[in-house]
Amino acid sequence: MNKERRPGFTTRAIHVPPPPMDQQTPSVPIFQTSTFRFDTSEDYAETISFRRPGYTYTRGYGNPTLLTFERAIAELEETESGFSFASGMAAVHTVVTSLARAGDRIVASNELYGGSFSLFTKVLPRYGIEVTFVSPHDPDAVAAALPDAVLFYVETIANPNVTVADLEVLGAMCRASGVPAAVDNTFASPYLCNPARFGFDHVLHSATKYIGGHHDLTGGVVATTEDGMRRFRDMAIETGGTMAPFEAWLALRGLMTLELRMERHSRSAQALAEFLEARAKVERVHYPGLASHPHHEVARRLLPRGFGGMLAFEIEGGVEAGMRFCDALDLAWIATSLGGTHTLVGHAASTTHRQMDPVARRAAGIADGLVRVSVGLEDVEDLIEDFDRALEKA
Known part of the structure; x- marks a missing residue:
């Protein structure tokens, strides 16, 4: 540009010099940009081909803010690398379709989030990918299904009935069979469980939930190997x-x-679960911190820091009673999602697992009156009072 002529107004407004910055801040800068400048065409060509470090385009080719988050997740999950996605389901879809192709077969837990179940039963068959569902609590069934599979997929704590998979046993089985193992660790979070310690190659999260923690973002992430990161x-x-x-x-x-x-989620959920277990209208409480939970001992081994903020319970009276209970709550919200500041409830059969037919729901242990609860950060005494009133009206 001619240095003797002053650039026009819009040119000067666009080409603002970056501020000098030699100090660190506690908040990571947001690089809210889709693209990055290069000094030469060669530099551009080398960087976009991943032969040279740098950033070219935020959609998959890297961004400093994204990279910082991905490295943080890899650090907390004790894996080599990580990659972030627009949602938890985008993470699940990308991981599965990166590792399986037409003609392949994967083995999946029969206790899955409704969205994952729909992906495995409705979308993957259209790609020519076969899915064998097994109980993650039946080692013989898992062992019988693993030969010739290209992936094993399970949830640490299952959605919505809060069962706990023995990742130590399952991870060892996958290692022995040479089958890559992926786990949705959303309900546990990286703080309560690190599945890579048990031989899992790919650890997925809906970052929308506990990682974000404030009901204000939608995202997903996988902690994985370097090879896995490149494939995803x-x-x-x-x-x-x-x-x-x-x-x-x-x-x-x-x-x-x-x-x-x-x-705090774990402490409050434990207190609420103990309260519900003592109520006559509650037929069963699903929370791994309770001695009555079928996987309590497994949970004590896998989740030494706490049992998490998710619980579910079956209310006497089936579908209608479950929905009446939710409607009678004042403090807790009827809302989608989980893992944030507010306590959220939902009747599983009519919401999160509506995609499953009644037979599949029963096979997954989801009763007609099952209410899922994401225990928030409110004072637990207030939550117990709210649930007590709602039970009287259910």
Whole structure:
């Protein structure tokens, strides 16, 4: 540009010099940009081909804010690398379709989040991918299904009936069979459980939940190997389901208080579960911190820091009673999602697992009157009072 002529107004407004910055800040900067400048075409070509470090395009090719979040998750989950996505389901879809192709077969737990179940039963068959469902609590069934499979998929704590998979046993079985293992660790969070310790190759999270922790972001992430990261990155570049910088910043903010929040979620959920277990109208309480839970001993081994903020209970009277209970609550919200500041409830059969037919729901242990509860950060005495009133009206 001619140095003797002053650039026009809009040119000067666009080409603002970056501020000098030699000091660190406690908040990671948000690089809210889709693209990055290069000095030469060669530098551009080398960087976009991943032969040279740097950033080219935020959709899968990297962004400093995203990279900071991905490295943080890998550090907390004790894996080599990580990659972030636009949602938890984008993470599940990308991981599965990166590791399986037409003609392949995967083995999956029969206790899954409704969205994952729909992906496995409705979408993957259209890709020519076969899915064998097994109980994660039946080692013989898992062992029989693993030969020739390209992936094993399970949830640490299952949604919505809060069963706990013995990841130590399952991870060893997958290692012995040479089958890659993936686990949705959303309900536990990186604070309560690190599945990579038990041989799991790919650890997925809906960052929307406990990682974010404030009901204000939608995102997903996988903690994985370096090879896994490259495979998932390449698939995400082609399919587009990548995280945005602001969501990554919100997730990083959430990680800073994850331990404090998970400790409180766990304490409050334990107290609420004990209260519900003593109520006559409650037929059964699903919470791994209770001695009555069928996987209590497994949970004590896998989750030494706490049993998490998710519980479920079966109310006497089936579907109608479950919905009446939810409607009678004042403090707790009827709402989708989980893992945040507010206590959220939902009747599983009519909401999160509506995609499953009654036979499949029963096979997964989801009763007609099952109410799922994400215990928030409110004072637990207030929550118990609210649930007590609602039970009287159910």
